[in-house]
Amino acid sequence: MKLRITLLLLAGVLTSPAQQLKVIEKYLPNGFKILMVERRDAPMVAGGWVAHVGSANERPGMTGIAHLFEHMLFKGTPVLGTKNYGKDLEIIEKQEEVREAMRQESAKMRDEFRRGLIKDPTKPENQSEKYRKLEKEFKKLVEEQREILVKNEFDRIYTGGGGSMMNAYTSMDMTAYFITVPANKLELWMWMESERILQPIFREFYAERDVVFEERRMRTESTPLGRLNESFWAMFWESHPYSWPTVGWPSDIPAITKAQADEFYATYYAPENITLILVGDFKWQDCFKLVNRYFSRIPKGTRKVPEVVTAEIKQVGEKRLYGEADANPQIDIMFHTPAFGHTDSYPLRVVSRLLSTRTGRLYKKLIDVEDKVATDTFAANYTLKYGGVFTIGGEAAEGKKPEDVEKAVLAELERLKEELVPARELQKVKNNFAASEYRKLAHSHAILHQLMRYEGSGRWQEFNEAGPKIQAVKPEDIQRVAKEYFKKTNRSVAIYTRKPGSKKDTEFAGLTSQQIPFVRQFVARLKQQKDVAGLKAQLGQMSAQLEKTDQKNQAMMKVIIKKIQERIAELESK
Amino acid sequence: MKMKAILTLSLAVLGLNAVAQPIPDRPEKLKYPKLTFEPPMADDFRHQLKAGPVAYLVPDRELPLINISVSVRAGTWLEPEGKEGLADMTGYLLSRGGTKSWSAKDLDEHMAFLAAQLGSSIGDTSGSVSLNLLTKDLDEGLKILREVLTSPRFETAKLKLRKDQLLQNMKQRNDNPRSIERRERYRLVYGDDFFLNRLSTKASIESITQDDLKRFHRRWFAPKNFIVAANGDFDVKQMRAKLEKLFAKWPFKGSTPSPIPTNYTMAKPGIYIVEKDIPQGRVNVVLPGIHRDDPEYFQSQIMNDILGGGGFTSRIMNRVRSDEGLAYSAGSALPGGIYYPQYFIAGFQSKSPTVAYATSIVMEELEKITDSRVTDEEIDTAKKSYIETFPQSFATKGQVAGLFATEEMTGRYKSNPNYYRDYREKIEAVNASDVRTIAKRLMKLDRAIILLVGKKEDILKGHPDHKAKVTDLSKGQITDVPLRDPLTLE
Structure with a gap:
């Protein structure tokens, strides 16, 4: 590998590295x-x-x-x-004929579904007889084609x-x-x-x-x-x-x-x-x-590639999404930012680095403190060909809500608007960008991937040009982009919380649908029960039986035993 | 005349004269220049340091970066009972909890300012501390590395923070079907008593103290348990001298770890179902596997490649994905175990109604490879693939240093120093009857464990177009595997 690289070192601090990939x-x-x-x-x-x-x-x-x-x-x-291209084409053509008939039938089924006449036609059991027949016909053609594939x-x-x-x-x-x-x-x-x-x-x-x-x-x-x-x-x-x-x-x-x-x-x-x-x-x-x-043997295209004309319309108000999932409570905030290669994208990248990593502001303010609001945070600016996204957020710490994380995260964004970033902090971030200019050259495969992404986003030259542009970012640039993009009307917020009952579902997982109502009933009766000694006796009996029970009922017994233990502990602590 | 001259010139400039050469109608007709590649030999980079560790030093003066990794013989198998999570915690905090002369916060800041990457971790069978920095900061970095290795501080505030983070992660144990699948597979393959399945719980994490971390560290982080890999912008002699200094006069002795346990027990053959409300079932067909030193190891790799390891060229992918469109990813793996035999796994994900059908296809393929010979074309493609991609293992200096250090750590440098030299020859020697022999030995379907994660009711119902039923896939019984409480694992 022969890469031409020069590096300027000033007072032990990396500034303005000028290595270029040829x-x-x-x-x-x-x-x-x-x-x-x-x-x-x-x-x-x-x-x-x-x-x-x-x-x-x-x-x-x-x-x-x-x-x-x-x-x-x-x-x-x-x-x-294929072993037989001529026949292959013939079969593909026949397949298309059958598919056309299937499409017409699909359109009919979709229409009937919209009017409530049939059930969801994407499920095989609800499809019309005609459709199923055509599908069988199609499958025959697939098998025919498989012979010569x-x-x-x-x-x-x-x-x-x-x-x-x-x-x-x-x-x-x-x-x-x-x-x-x-x-x-x-x-x-x-x-x-x-x-x-x-x-x-x-x-x-x-x-x-x-x-x-x-x-x-x-x-x-x-x-x-x-x-x-x-x-x-x-x-x-x-x-x-x-x-x-x-x-x-x-x-x-x-x-x-x-x-x-x-x-x-x-x-x-x-x-x-x-x-x-x-x-x-x-x-x-x-x-x-x-x-x-x-x-060179590939002919020029016959038509012009259509431009993507539709631009993102300017947002007029904050948007919020509340969702429940099998996940820890967390928040994701997104702001619209400029497209790939835009002058503001460099200060925004510096901002994302200032906020993220273990020496970044979010970690210091939200995580590594006595009364932490988050256990994990992130900040990144993604530049796409036609627009960008600055995303920031994190996972709420035990006892905190995503809204608490939101407040703390937004406060950090406000701080960027109010105070200029201190020189040393900015230098630290720039040093890391400078070093990554070397690290990104370690492997041919990695270089290929970066070139593909840059070229696909607009210009491969960014591979060499982005580094110096980042080094040139000034504290004032950061303040300016923070004011420009981190506005309420420019943001969308998603708040995810844990689906209620998913804990209970976990508890009853492995039980059959007949067993679950039985266990629920048992638990309800257990709550009325106040006789600790009686419960303990029952517990002893059940534990002894557990080994002898067949596998199907063992899971249920275990849940019941656990529930009795919990009730005993509850009564004893009172 | 003049016109012609201009034309020829412009063609030459554009390189279009090359068009004259015909393009063959099939790729097999292409002729290639010969490519000879001899793998690097461990001994050319191996240094036995007087201070104890073996070091692999691979210089590379291209970029002003140096990478140093100190591997240590320590892992979860050394955790005392009730302290599950201690190895991971020690590994995590070693480089993140401060040292004798650096508070955690100052050290983080300092390293970030130098744009140096300092990291550490301890896994199941080994741990490591690694440092990637600019050449100019090497001496400074080595001083810090020594402090990290000899006198980590394990600040209590950082310990508390890490505990909180781990407990948050723990709550998510039953959230992602992929992690459920992996965890339950390990339990079925190795049994609850095997060290890989002794997972941390809320109680075990909460019980870990700063003293536990210090004790674990001092017991295992001694030069005799270290192997070093370094690559990058250095002179070998100088680096060697610096490493001698790094490991000289260690302040404590440390112990030699016990061998890695091998006491696993595989669950009974049968079908195991974990209920999860998702539209797609995740399927694993698992069988006892193989050790990497097994005399039939190379044969087993070619067999697996043809069966399901070779991506789109493999049989399982062809049938489950390309023929039937039943899954996005489908295939098999048969990694050679280092300390204990690994397992064979064939796996895919398919919408609930077609889980049974797709699984029946996979079972058919497992059987077929024991019944009939693989084709010459299949075996030829598999062998060529292994042989021609061989140089990729040595593509960067970092890979070379890391690979030899791993060979040293896992003992193959001693037991079979010519493993890589002979690798291509061993692959080349595999033939179709070898493949059948090893398939017969390993693909014993009556021993199969089938793990399904998904919506049980829909999976059992099957698909109206296919006869296959889950109950027909195994002679063993169907067992419901309940999800355990994520914090207590009860």
Whole structure:
């Protein structure tokens, strides 16, 4: 690895570090942008590319398509993934015919459901006979296709070639695909990636839609705060397409069609909307020659990429969300802040660091004090392509409420408006940003990921330019942005508290639905009971029986025994 | 003529002349330059310090950063009964509770000003104190590191704070289905008496005193229990001298820890269900696993890769996810145990009605790999993957130092110093009949433990399109696993 780095040290304090990552930027005539970084420390290449499209480019009714599309790009090409491309296409066409009939039936069922004539048609048991018949027909075609499929061949070729860490992600602003290959397999990367951009085939489209729905169930619907966070996010953005979740609304994911995906591909996966990024052990001239040979064959796009015009409308009043969940009481406050690369984003980043970490203001004021209000706090400024979010909050300490945390957090934000940040405190924060300029260069894979994120958000040059801009932040800048953005009318507040009864549910977990009412009744009678000796005798009997009881009843006995013990303790303490 | 010259020139500038070379129609037709890679050898970096520890020093003058990590042979197995959580607490507060000459607050401030990262932790089978700093601060950092290692203060205010934080965390034990799944799996695999399952409770955390921390620290944090890994911007000779100084004249002797326990007991085969109101069931199929020194270890890794370890190239992923769309993540793992055999696990998450069906597919695949030979293509892909990604283990100097230190700590440096040198050869030697042999040995389905976390009623009901029922998945009985009180674990 040969990086040109200079470091200025003044009086033992880091200021203005000027290390630059050397990035070669090139273009192909068809519009591809290429970024290349040479690093010689290990015989491998981290390669990725960013399509400048994310869920912000979607519209209601097809939310989740950018992400579903990302999944589809692993399904192969005319030569990868099938034994018989001609037949494959034929079957896909037949499948679409059946699907069209299913869509019509779905629309009918949705209409009947809206009018209360049928139960939820997303559940198989409520679907019409016609729909179920069509579904069976469709399944036959899937099985027919399976005969000629070469399963996950795209992945297998890479795996056999020593590819690793292959994955992709979709965000609101971008879709990124990446992998690490051995240095001698650079051409394999070129072949595979240019091939799937040139001619992806959307096989197993509908099964993959189900996979995405399972992903949604896993990340959003089966986590303690998944749905509430999604709801808070949707409340925060009023007009901007950031409001919907990248994974898509549950109504939309099963409604996305292959025709929509085809259209989406033609619009957003054109060369001028894609940046290729390679970091690793190569000579950039050789690498660029290969890029040229493989990626020049992809034709220019046929249409202009539509701009995301809808901007976030100015907020007019504070918004609040109260939610209950299987989670400790906590608060999350979000403020609208400017987009990626905006001049105010640098002082805001400094603010987030001033407030967070173990030597930050929130820790010192809220956590590390005698009468603490929180056991955990956070502060961060996220810059997205079309807007930013400053988020701050924490978990309430035992005996405190999220509202207490709110008050303390807001007081810290007020302080930023009233007092200039002392020089040494600011320097401490800047020193950490300066050191991270080195730390971020430790691994090719990490460099690739940062370049992808910066490029997808707007400009890769931020990789080198953000550092000096942060070093230039003055106390007055911090005061100014605090006044500008930390306003009541610019904030949304989410307060989460523990779902009542979830403790009780825990207690009765493992009991059958017949046992629970019985135990409840028993507990109710127990509360009338005042005879400690009698209770103790009963306890002794039950404990003796416990071993002999079968497994099904043991769980219930244990709960009952525990309840008797609690009652005895209660009576004895009086 | 002139026109042509300009054209050629511009093509050359753009590099378009390369287009002339045809692109093969399939990737298998590509020819690659030869890549030879020889892994670094431990002995080239290993230093036996006079002061006690072995150190692995891997210089890297590229960036003005130095990384030093002191690993220690200590873990939860050394906790006295009733003091569960002591190892973790000691590890956490060691670098965060002040030292002889630094209050916790001043030390935090000082390190933050230097942009140095000081951290410490103690896990189940080892602990570590690590320091990442700018080259210019090395001497200052080492002085502080010595104080952290020899005379931590464990300030009582910080102890109280950490207790409060841990109790808050503890309340969330039954909140996330993923953590419930992991905890209950460990109980089923190793039994409640195994040290990995002796979890902290409100009572055990509250009982921990400053004296407990000091005693635990002085007992185990002695140079004879240390292994050092350092990488970054230093000269090896100089660093070695500095480390000798760091560990010289230790103020206390310390004890040698007892061996890590191996007294685990696996639950009876059968189905275990934890009730949780979520729309998706989390499924684990668990079987007894393997030790990393097992003579059939490499075979077992290839077998697992084909079965479910190899991501999209594996059978479980192909069937559960790609064919049927029943899960987002689906696969298996068979890590080699270091001190005790690890377990085999196949797992996925699927909507409640299809849990039984998806599990039946996984069971089918476990059976199939014992019944019939894997294809040449499968075994070839798996082996190539292991061999070609091998250099990645050594991609950075930090990885190299850390990997050798772990080899030293876990005893393989002594027992099998050529492990990495021979690694690719061992993988290459695995063949299809080996895979079947090890599959037959490990995939004994009548021993399977199936753990389900989710909505029991919906999971048992199944799906109208599929015949599979939970009750058919195992000959063993169905056991309800009640969630225990998060603070008392009763």
